Amino acid sequence: MPLQIFNTTKRTIDEALLAEAIQLVIGEEGGKVGSIEAIYCGNKMIRRINRDFLNHDYATDTITFGYNEGGEVEGEFYISLDVIESNARRFGVMFEDELLRVTIHSALHLMGYDDETPELRIAMSRREDLYLDRIRGASNH
Template structure:
């Protein structure tokens, strides 16, 4: 799997750590299955708000948007993350910037791999459970 990372902000991110976490989540979900490229765009609230408005008809910034194209496709998905929103949320949740970033990154990857919030009695608790599990395994424990 190829991971394309584009950071359109001045905020420094550890691209190698991000790639490592993405690869571990994908491997945990799919095993040795080979998939195409995953694009990651790190941006600000203004750009993610514009993307959110265009594709989801919601005129507000959000932390992450995931676009799933299919595991058989050359590009399996795009993940857009607002580093501005991550900074704000980190304080709200008592996390460091990096902790919040990696937590949201994992969430975005799970969406690209087909997990959703819909269709569960517990309002998507399954995806949040997976997210917590992978965070613990791949971020906290390394």
């Protein structure tokens, strides 16, 4: 089962662009897409997952579970479109750009990147910027 994208909300998202971003990150980081599920949901679902699996009783932008075995990248991630929307307003960016950034962030987590410390967060943010620029450049031609 290759990359699958599920949108459990009524909001329209550019699934083709998000899939392209995931595949770009995995490929450029030296991985091969195995079975990856990208689930775009609302706060209710992500809060339940956060509580049930991580013991955090709040909504968050993304939760990633990596199951890499062998040479293929496998896993799933959940992204709350509600949190993306509020973060986009807070950061003064477009919803689509914030969604793309967090999707790239989640794909980087699947590739083993971590953001537990300020230094790791900075390194991960730089990778996000690199891929955002690459995707924006490709879609502007």
